[in-house]
Amino acid sequence: MPTPFCLCQCKMCRVPGSLHCHSHPNCGAPRHRPPTSPSTLAEPQVIHTLARLRADSGSHAPSVAQLECAIPGLVQIDACFLANPYATAEVMNRLQTIPAAQLARMVAHYPSQASVIASSLAPHIGVPAECLHLANGASEVIAALLANSPGRLLLSLPTFSAYHEFAAGPVMTLQLQDSEDFRLDLNRLEAMVRRASPQTVVIINPNNPDGGLIPHAELVGFVQRVHSRVNQIIIDESFSHFASETPPMSLAPLVPDLPHLVVVNSLSKSHGIAGFRLGYAVMSPERVYVLRHSALWNLNAFAEWFCGLLGDPEFHTDYETARRRYIRDTRALFAGFDELPNVKTYPSAANFALIELDRSAAEVVGALLARHGIYVRDCADKRGLDGRRFIRVAARTREENRSVLHGLRSVLEQPPIHPLATAVRQRQFRSDVVASARFG
Amino acid sequence: MPTPFCLCQCKMCRVPGSLHCHSHPNCGAPRHRPPTSPSTLAEPQVIHTLARLRADSGSHAPSVAQLECAIPGLVQIDACFLANPYATAEVMNRLQTIPAAQLARMVAHYPSQASVIASSLAPHIGVPAECLHLANGASEVIAALLANSPGRLLLSLPTFSAYHEFAAGPVMTLQLQDSEDFRLDLNRLEAMVRRASPQTVVIINPNNPDGGLIPHAELVGFVQRVHSRVNQIIIDESFSHFASETPPMSLAPLVPDLPHLVVVNSLSKSHGIAGFRLGYAVMSPERVYVLRHSALWNLNAFAEWFCGLLGDPEFHTDYETARRRYIRDTRALFAGFDELPNVKTYPSAANFALIELDRSAAEVVGALLARHGIYVRDCADKRGLDGRRFIRVAARTREENRSVLHGLRSVLEQPPIHPLATAVRQRQFRSDVVASARFG
Numbered sequence: 001m002p003t004p005f006c007l008c009q010c011k012m013c014r015v016p017g018s019l020h021c022h023s024h025p026n027c028g029a030p031r032h033r034p035p036t037s038p039s040t041l042a043e044p045q046v047i048h049t050l051a052r053l054r055a056d057s058g059s060h061a062p063s064v065a066q067l068e069c070a071i072p073g074l075v076q077i078d079a080c081f082l083a084n085p086y087a088t089a090e091v092m093n094r095l096q097t098i099p100a101a102q103l104a105r106m107v108a109h110y111p112s113q114a115s116v117i118a119s120s121l122a123p124h125i126g127v128p129a130e131c132l133h134l135a136n137g138a139s140e141v142i143a144a145l146l147a148n149s150p151g152r153l154l155l156s157l158p159t160f161s162a163y164h165e166f167a168a169g170p171v172m173t174l175q176l177q178d179s180e181d182f183r184l185d186l187n188r189l190e191a192m193v194r195r196a197s198p199q200t201v202v203i204i205n206p207n208n209p210d211g212g213l214i215p216h217a218e219l220v221g222f223v224q225r226v227h228s229r230v231n232q233i234i235i236d237e238s239f240s241h242f243a244s245e246t247p248p249m250s251l252a253p254l255v256p257d258l259p260h261l262v263v264v265n266s267l268s269k270s271h272g273i274a275g276f277r278l279g280y281a282v283m284s285p286e287r288v289y290v291l292r293h294s295a296l297w298n299l300n301a302f303a304e305w306f307c308g309l310l311g312d313p314e315f316h317t318d319y320e321t322a323r324r325r326y327i328r329d330t331r332a333l334f335a336g337f338d339e340l341p342n343v344k345t346y347p348s349a350a351n352f353a354l355i356e357l358d359r360s361a362a363e364v365v366g367a368l369l370a371r372h373g374i375y376v377r378d379c380a381d382k383r384g385l386d387g388r389r390f391i392r393v394a395a396r397t398r399e400e401n402r403s404v405l406h407g408l409r410s411v412l413e414q415p416p417i418h419p420l421a422t423a424v425r426q427r428q429f430r431s432d433v434v435a436s437a438r439f440g
Numbered sequence: 441m442p443t444p445f446c447l448c449q450c451k452m453c454r455v456p457g458s459l460h461c462h463s464h465p466n467c468g469a470p471r472h473r474p475p476t477s478p479s480t481l482a483e484p485q486v487i488h489t490l491a492r493l494r495a496d497s498g499s500h501a502p503s504v505a506q507l508e509c510a511i512p513g514l515v516q517i518d519a520c521f522l523a524n525p526y527a528t529a530e531v532m533n534r535l536q537t538i539p540a541a542q543l544a545r546m547v548a549h550y551p552s553q554a555s556v557i558a559s560s561l562a563p564h565i566g567v568p569a570e571c572l573h574l575a576n577g578a579s580e581v582i583a584a585l586l587a588n589s590p591g592r593l594l595l596s597l598p599t600f601s602a603y604h605e606f607a608a609g610p611v612m613t614l615q616l617q618d619s620e621d622f623r624l625d626l627n628r629l630e631a632m633v634r635r636a637s638p639q640t641v642v643i644i645n646p647n648n649p650d651g652g653l654i655p656h657a658e659l660v661g662f663v664q665r666v667h668s669r670v671n672q673i674i675i676d677e678s679f680s681h682f683a684s685e686t687p688p689m690s691l692a693p694l695v696p697d698l699p700h701l702v703v704v705n706s707l708s709k710s711h712g713i714a715g716f717r718l719g720y721a722v723m724s725p726e727r728v729y730v731l732r733h734s735a736l737w738n739l740n741a742f743a744e745w746f747c748g749l750l751g752d753p754e755f756h757t758d759y760e761t762a763r764r765r766y767i768r769d770t771r772a773l774f775a776g777f778d779e780l781p782n783v784k785t786y787p788s789a790a791n792f793a794l795i796e797l798d799r800s801a802a803e804v805v806g807a808l809l810a811r812h813g814i815y816v817r818d819c820a821d822k823r824g825l826d827g828r829r830f831i832r833v834a835a836r837t838r839e840e841n842r843s844v845l846h847g848l849r850s851v852l853e854q855p856p857i858h859p860l861a862t863a864v865r866q867r868q869f870r871s872d873v874v875a876s877a878r879f880g
Contacts, residue, residue: 085548107531108715109518110714110715137736139735140576277576296579
């Protein structure tokens with residue numbers, strides 16, 4: 001529990017029983033020194049180092065770069081990270097052939113303003129240019145949308161924590177239930193909208209961290225029914241490219257007719273380019289106008305170059321091949337999860353799955369990293385998830401997925417060091433039911 | 441003049457007699473089509489294309505990438521752009537040797553959070569890590585600092601327009617006079633502070649667009665005197681690396697003792713890496729804390745990589761050599777400006793000079809671009825500069841500077857097509873006086 005001396009509200013200090021952050025000004029917990037020689041790190045030290053790095057990351061998981069810095073050579077497979085590696089490979093093929101003179105110009109010069117890049121990208125996305133705002137990652141546009149709407153915000157939980165953390169006003173939550181596979185009940189959400197008249201409603205589809213999918217037609221119906229009651233309906237489609245081998249379904253084409261609808265997308269996941277920082281929102285021209293005038297040169301030269309690539313038909317063809325291949329490998333990984341001992345895997349239409357454990361997530365994450373070099377997401381800090389019994393595992397390449405399955409099985413077959421003493425141990429894991437409920 | 445149908449307040453529509461923007465929702469001016477065949481462009485068409493691109497850029501000058509797109513192959517020398525090309529070359533030498541696997545990891549993965557990168561960069565900048573906030577370009581941190589301070593903002597004019605445009609509250613201005621070489625009188629500024637108690641005061645040193653320098657000791661004295669009267673004193677040192685061949689003077693070391701002081705720096709100019717988008721502010725830990733919690737993953741992978749480079753002693757040595765070489769070439773360019781016919785050049789301690797013309801800036805900018813492929817900054821939209829009689833010309837490599845001088849001389853020796861009929865023609869250009877007043 002946080003000591004009376006710790007007034008910090010960061011994600012590390014909030015989690016009951018966790019190590020403290022030791023970094024924010026209000027954290028009063030005594031400082032621990034990190035191990036001085038990474039080569040001598042044992043499993044408990046890996047767990048402690050992970051906890052320390054999570055605190056330093058401010059929010060969200062530590063990056064592989066941070067892990068590399070703290071424990072060089074430890075991470076062999078990054079299954080924390082939610083992106084398509086085959087798409088990255090397609091981008092790399094093009095990036096490495098940029099002529100030196102062009103690259104020097106990209107490095108030296110200011111990129112174009114986001115409005116200029118949006119004009120050229122809009123036809124590719126299939127929306128009017130005046131409805132497209134490009135951002136320094138989806139997180140930038142999420143922060144701006146919420147900062148401009150300080151009224152009540154309605155979210156389901158668990159969900160992507162940035163929506164909660166960037167809220168500028170009171171947050172109302174609809175708690176998703178593990179007993180219902182975290183399924184979002186749109187009728188309940190609609191009732192909350194009618195009762196409480198929030199300024200903003202957010203739905204991530206498929207949701208993060210569980211991957212639950214709302215069918216397109218149901219979501220369209222919901223948005224049309226509540227549209228006049230809410231000032232801003234944000235639909236985050238960051239994982240929509242993983243939901244089906246058929247072309248992704250988007251609500252973006254509805255924006256010109258539904259001025260309160262905002263469709264957010266992150267290209268980091270679908271196209272494997274998180275390092276470029278590029279995301280967008282499709283929304284009314286009035287909303288675009290406001291955001292464009294609050295940022296200057298917010299896209300870097302590599303994001304601008306990549307936007308040009310998105311308009312290249314040959315790249316598009318290769319990307320679609322990479323997307324379908326990744327979806328097939330992801331489904332094979334999920335089938336493997338259903339064979340794991342002592343866990344429940346939740347149905348997912350995204351490129352990751354939420355796995356419920358019979359022991360603490362920190363124990364499994366540390367063991368996977370220390371013994372197998374596999375990095376998965378400890379969900380202990382996720383609002384709306386009960387405690388520390390969940391990990392989120394992302395799909396990688398087919399070969400890496402095999403290693404992830406092998407590592408997970410090896411760790412989970414061992415008796416737990418710190419078995420969970422609460423509800424989890426009493427749960428009946430129903431992997432047969434889960435498997436039949438899987439999407440796609 | 442704007443027609444009664446145009447309610448747009450963008451920089452294009454604000455300038456009396458200019459072409460309109462044709463792009464913002466409130467612009468009612470009839471649309472012009474761009475020329476269909478760039479190869480047939482004549483000088484008036486270049487001028488028109490430039491005007492159209494400036495409107496589309498939202499604010500600030502169109503990028504070379506936009507010009508390339510509109511008129512391929514036209515720009516040979518970008519003397520609009522304010523960065524050290526020798527520093528870019530040093531960065532390129534390192535960028536091109538990144539191993540493919542590392543580059544792929546940079547592209548695919550989320551970079552570290554800004555707080556993590558700041559911890560490793562702080563020793564290089566010579567400030568405590570908790571006082572350093574890294575941003576997606578200096579413009580991001582400027583926008584955030586002003587958004588969080590909606591009280592009165594005191595600026596001198598002319599200055600970098602972002603400070604005016606990002607203001608969240610009323611703006612008070614101290615007009616700098618061309619008759620005084622745009623020198624900022626700190627006594628007058630201090631009197632305004634005492635009289636009006638602004639929440640924020642901004643000083644850019646050297647100033648943009650004229651390059652005027654306030655000596656370090658005078659600025660320190662001013663900050664210490666007004667510190668208790670202002671909530672936020674922003675000193676923007678984006679051009680400080682060009683002021684002298686001796687190591688740059690910074691107010692950043694004073695921040696731990698002066699909690700209202702904020703020192704902003706853009707690495708785009710000094711290190712020639714505008715495409716990476718990287719800037720910072722040194723300020724109190726409390727201010728850093730607020731900004732860190734309003735942005736996620738705001739730095740891209742290339743900016744993170746470059747921060748690592750800043751800590752490399754070998755790179756530092758090579759950068760310092762590049763910096764001193766660039767300053768010498770800049771001074772030689774300025775000496776050349778003093779020989780130009782029919783202009784006045786203002787004293788500058790930056791890497792650019794403000795030049796006052798006997799004809800419209802648009803005419804000179806268009807002629808330089810169409811006839812010589814040289815792109816310089818038309819200052820017609822700069823608040824606090826009288827009309828359209830100023831251009832700002834940046835130093836490039838020694839060879840490019842020679843071409844710029846040749847092009848300028850060639851254009852200015854021709855009789856003006858549209859001579860300025862107002863005060864400018866009555867001015868006595870005093871290049872001998874200006875030359876003796878030059879810094880350094």
